[in-house]
Amino acid sequence: ETGVTQTPRHLVMGMTNKKSLKCEQHLGHNAMYWYKQSAKKPLELMFVYSLEERVENNSVPSRFSPECPNSSHLFLHLHTLQPEDSALYLCASSQGGLGVTDTQYFGPGTRLTVL
């Protein structure tokens, strides 16, 4: 598809579990993003990394912990989640950091269900 892959595609976890979502981009981009997509709500930007440095954190609860070991990989570590965290988690990447003409390309998402 777009050169951005996410694993797993589906994840069911209990509130006491610890899991991680993985995103990999094959586009040579320098910026990566995590979004949360819930039913009947606009996409919520969670985190932004540019050149492996976190440049934005939109008041996300600490039970979500991002990690960007290099410009091609992005992780979202999850622990002690709540049922309201159930959503589609989308990863995106873009070419030039945060330039005005920058276009974000999205992965297929991980459908997370918290029991």
Next chain:
Amino acid sequence: AQSVAQPEDQVNVAEGNPLTVKCTYSVSGNPYLFWYVQYPNRGLQFLLKYITGDNLVKGSYGFEAEFNKSQTSFHLKKPSALVSDSALYFCAVRKAAGNKLTFGGGTRVLVKP
């Protein structure tokens, strides 16, 4: 602050008829506008963007969008809709370099045979 409104939750259209998905925005300064499409169980796919220049922007899959500064709108259009165009469409705006992309709530398009 910046915001995007997609006033229609759903648009129904017959196959072969013109399709329009509405988007209005609010931003200070020049807007940079984007359209994405999301098919079931998939991520968002980039369709087109307006940065500057010609107000009519052509994108993927026969879609186009018209930027109207006076009406602060960026409506998505397709002259002849296909059943395969049935999906969720998102409009998004960015104000300037370093600013985040703000998405509208999405419009579901249903094209009936």
